[in-house]
Amino acid sequence: MPILTHGRILDATLGRLSSERTAAGMSEADNNDSPLVSGDDPITREQDDLLNRSSLASALAEEIVGMNADNGGVLAITGRWGTGKTSLANLVANKLDQNETVRTIRFNPWFFAGTDQLMGFFFTELASQLQDTEKKISRFRKRSVSIAENFTRYSAALSPLKFIPFAGTALGAAQGISSGVSQAFGQQASVHEQRTEIINSLNKLDGRIVVLIDDIDRLSHGEIRDLLRLVRLNGSFPRIIYVLCFDRAIVEAALDNEGIDGSAYLEKIVRTSVEVPPATDESIADLLIRGITECLRDIPAGPLDESRWADVFWQVVRPLFSTLREIKRFLSSLSLTVRSVGEELGIVDLIALEAIRVQRPRAYDLISQSVPVLTETHGPFGRDDGLRARHTPTVQSIIKLLPDDVGGSVIRLIFPAAQLYTENVWHGNESEQTWKRDRRVAHAQMLKYYFHRELPEGTTPSAQVDVIVHALGEEDGLRTALSSIPDELLEDALDRLLAHLASVPYEIIQPTVIVLLEMLPRLRVEPQGFFDPGADYTVLRPVLRLMEQAEGQENADLIARGVYDATSTFYARHRFIELLGERASSQSRIISPELEMELRDRLRDDLSSAPADILEHERELLRTVVQILPREENGNDLPLIEAAENPHVTAQLLSTGLTTARSQTMGSVQVHREDRLAWDTLLLVFGNEERFRSSISQMQASITAGEMESNDRLSRALVLFEKYSSGWRPERF
16 A cells, blocks of 8 residues: 555544544543454444445345345355455345345354254244244244244254254244154155145245354354255255355365365355455555554553654554454554553553454563563673573564564564664664664563563652653742652652753753752662662753753753752752862863862852751761861861851761661672671761760750650661771771
8 A cells, every 4th residue: 555545644633632532523432432442352233344245235136135035045155254244245135125025034053062962953043033023924934834834843853853943043943843743753755745745835935035144164064064064955046045154265174074075065066156345455454553543542541652653554453354354353453452551651652552362462461571682772892792692582583473564564663672682783772762762662661561460679660750840940840740659669760751841942950950859868868789879860860961951051051050059959950060070080171160160169168168958968978077077186176167066066967977788699699788887988077986975965865865766777876886986897898
C-alpha cells in the first residue's frame, strides 16, 4: 500500500489516541457496544458489518433462492479460520429469513457426541426445526410439518439401535422421536420407501429448505468425514439446499487421511462455492487503529509518542494481523492491560507488546525471559568481548519467532539496546535516561513493570513525575510539586527529572535550580552500596545540566549569583560553587574565577559566624566546615566556627562525623559494615580534645535533661566517641 495511504490513515486517527480520546458523540456505552470491542462472537446484524460483506451476502442469498433445487443442492462458504465465514453465513441467513418461501435451518454438528449419533441427530434436529414455522405462510407450514414427521421416521429407520436423544432442541422432541421409532418398527417400512415418501412430500413444497452447517473444520477428522458422507447421501433431496462453512485445506486433509482425494470428493458434493474474501491491508489497518482508539477511550494511559507511533504501528503491530477475528481477540485484552498498567508505560510500546503477546505468545514468553539481554546498555569501551557470543542466539531466537521483518523492527524500535547483537550499535547512559523519561520498555525498569505490574520500592509514580515536569520554570509551583513527593521517593523523582532537562528556556534555569538545591536536606545521607555516588547527585546532576545551558559565562555568572543569594543552607551553597567552579575531574568551569572566589569568600565569612539555630540543621555540617574554612590550627586553638560548643551544633557535628566502612570477602555476598568516627577532623573543628570532650558532655547533659532529642545516627556516634576516647582505633583506616 502506498505510503501516502498509510499517512492518511494515521493522520485521520492519530489524534484519537492522544488526549482527545473523549471525542464528542461517543459515550462509554457507545464504546462498549462497538462491534470491534464487544467480543469475538460472529456478527448477526448488518449494521455490525465492518468488512462490507453485506453485498456478498445479498448475492449469495439471491443465488440460493434462484438456483435449481429439483435435485437439491450444496453450496460452500470457505475460508481460513477467522476470515468471517460464520458472520457471512449469518448475514445470508438474515436475508433468507426475509423470504416467505425459504425455511432456514441451522444445524450445529458440535451437538452430537461421536459419529454414531450424527445420523439420527441430524434428521431429528431437521424435523424439530421444521415444526417451528410460525413466521412462514400457512401452506408452507403445513407442508413442512408433514415433511418433519417423515424425517422423524426416516431417522429412526436409519439408526434405530444407536440413536440417543442429545442436546439442543432434540431433547424437547425426545418423546415424539421415540414414538417415531416405534412406528418405524411397527410398520416395517423400508428406508427406500420412506425416502421416496420424503421426496414426494418435498416436491409438493412451494419453496425450499436451507440447511446451514457451520464449523465443520473444527470437528475431528472422523467427524468431518461422517458429516460429509451424510450430506452426500442426502444432498439430492429436492427443495433442500445445504450451505456448508469450512476451511477447505482442513476438510481436504481430513478426507485425505482416509485415502480419499479430498479435493475430488468435495467436487462431487459441492455444486457452488465462494471463498470469503480476505480483508484488505487498508481495512485491517483502519480497523486496528479504529479499534485501538475505541478500546482506549476514557482509560488513563501513558504518553503517546507520535514520533514513534507510525513506525511501530506499520512495522510491528500491523504485520501481526490478517483477520478481523485476530483484531477482536487483541482488542478484548488491550483495555484490561492498559487499565492495570495505568500511566506508567508509553502507550506505543504497550500496544506493540500486547500485539506480540496475543499473536505470537512464544516470542512474548522469550521476551519476558530475556529482560537483561534486551535492555542492558554497554559503552564502547571496556566491553566484554564474550557478550555478543552469549546473547546473540537469544535475540535471534526472538526474531525468528516473529513474521518476516517484524523481529528486526521489534529490536530496532522497541528494544534498541539489543541492537548490539544485531547491528553492533551501542547505547549508553544517555539513552537509558531518555527511555526512562519516555516510559519506554527499552528501559529495564519499565519492561519489568509491564510484566509484573508492580513498581520497585522507592519508585515514583509517573503521574507525579508529570506534575513536576509541568511545573518547571514556575518556582512556587515546582516547590509545591516536589513537596508532595515523599522523602523516600524524592531521589527517584529527581533522577527521572534529569532527562526532561535536555533543552529548557533560559528563563526557567534560575528558579528551577533554586528549588532543586532546597531538596538536598531531604535526601538520605549514608550511601547504599560500594558504588553509590550518594543521593546528592540526584540534585547536582540536574543542576549542572541546567547551568550548562546558560549560554556563556556571563549569563552563568548572573544566574549563579541569583541562585546563591536565594539559597539558605551552607551545604547547598558549597556544593553549588564546587559544581560550577574549577572541577578537578574535568578542569572545566561554568562560572568565572572571579565569581567563584567572591562566593567562596562570602561563604567562609557567613559560615564562621553563623548562629547555632542555623547550623544545627545543616546537612553534613562537619564536611561543610572543614571544606570551606581554613584547616590550619591557629595559635589559640579556637573552634573553626563560633557556635561549635552549642549542644545542638555539637550534636550535628558529631553525627555528621560518623561514616560507615564497607567490606566484602571474595566469593561472598555478605557485606560487612563498620562505623567510623572522623576523630581528628572533629578535634580540628573544636580546636582541641579538651574542648571537644567538654562540648560532648554538655550535649549529653542536654539530652538527659530532655532539652534535645537523640536519634539513631547520634547514638551510634556517641558509642564510637566513648571508644575513641579510650584510645581505640579501627584496625584499618
